[in-house]
Amino acid sequence: MQRTYLAFQHNAKLHALQTVVTAIRSVATLEEANKGLFKQAKEDDHVVVTEQTIFHPQGGGQPSDVGVMKSSDGASFDVSMVRMSAVNDGEVLHFGRFTNTSSIFKPGDPITQTIDSEKRILYSRYHTAGHVLGAAVRHLLEKEIANFDELKASHFPDSAACEFQGLIEGKWKDAIQARVDEYVSKDMPVEIDWWDENDFKANGLERLIPDRRAMGMTDEEKFRVVNIVGAEVYPCGGTHVDTTELCGKTNVKKISRSKGTSRVSYVLP
Numbered sequence: 001m002q003r004t005y006l007a008f009q010h011n012a013k014l015h016a017l018q019t020v021v022t023a024i025r026s027v028a029t030l031e032e033a034n035k036g037l038f039k040q041a042k043e044d045d046h047v048v049v050t051e052q053t054i055f056h057p058q059g060g061g062q063p064s065d066v067g068v069m070k071s072s073d074g075a076s077f078d079v080s081m082v083r084m085s086a087v088n089d090g091e092v093l094h095f096g097r098f099t100n101t102s103s104i105f106k107p108g109d110p111i112t113q114t115i116d117s118e119k120r121i122l123y124s125r126y127h128t129a130g131h132v133l134g135a136a137v138r139h140l141l142e143k144e145i146a147n148f149d150e151l152k153a154s155h156f157p158d159s160a161a162c163e164f165q166g167l168i169e170g171k172w173k174d175a176i177q178a179r180v181d182e183y184v185s186k187d188m189p190v191e192i193d194w195w196d197e198n199d200f201k202a203n204g205l206e207r208l209i210p211d212r213r214a215m216g217m218t219d220e221e222k223f224r225v226v227n228i229v230g231a232e233v234y235p236c237g238g239t240h241v242d243t244t245e246l247c248g249k250t251n252v253k254k255i256s257r258s259k260g261t262s263r264v265s266y267v268l269p
Helices: 117-141 170-185 197-202
Strands: 016-026 046-050 067-071 076-084 092-098 110-115 149-154 161-165 190-195 223-228 232-235 251-258 261-267
Touching (some): 046 076, 110 117, 117 232, 170 251
Antiparallel strands (some): 016 110, 046 092, 067 076, 067 110, 149 161, 161 261, 223 232
16 A cells, blocks of 8 residues: 655645545445544545645644545545544545535546645644744753653644643743743744754754654655754644744643643643
8 A cells, every 4th residue: 555645744835736546435344443543434434545635634733634625527525534544554544525425536536635724724823833832841941840851742722732741830831931922923934854863863852763663664764853943843744834923822821730740731812
């Protein structure tokens, strides 16, 4: 099975793309592991696989893009969830429903993908804002908090937060907010780059080197990184805005602590 080319990782400004259908299956015929990726799917819904995609699959803390795929003969497929296959490495599954079940795609059909641009921009703002928050907390507290480290993040609009190892007291909230405000107002460029292990080492960032084998990557492939120039670099497959100012006002909501970890939540206007 051929891996799906992730066009959005190379040009996140593509909101429409022409590509070709490689496979189509009803949800009822999916492997159980793939059925579990979108529990809201009905048995008569379908999954479409294409050579390339501009749809960001849910993952890395970022929600799935939604949108539509259309063929020249009028078939239309509403995409409601996108996930990486749990069975075939690198294959992107577009879950959804055909507008007319008597008119569906066939493998080899050329189609046009169109994403919901408003949601993509919102998710990109939240993702960049999460990186800004992570950088702000690291720069403020990595020498102040015992065993500090960044753990994981959610960039979903209704539950956006960054999690850290170590206990961050509530007294730090105003200082974190001030640092976030500083990074946003500086309008720092957000650049996409591709690194190998030596690039991480050359930048003193060995701690960030991803597990190539776990990601199913070959020795020749490079890791995608997002560089908030002047703040922090993160390995990241998600979509972002071009500068920190485009995040808008990033409000630190609260700091919660549990079992040696801290969670700093945030919200955008």
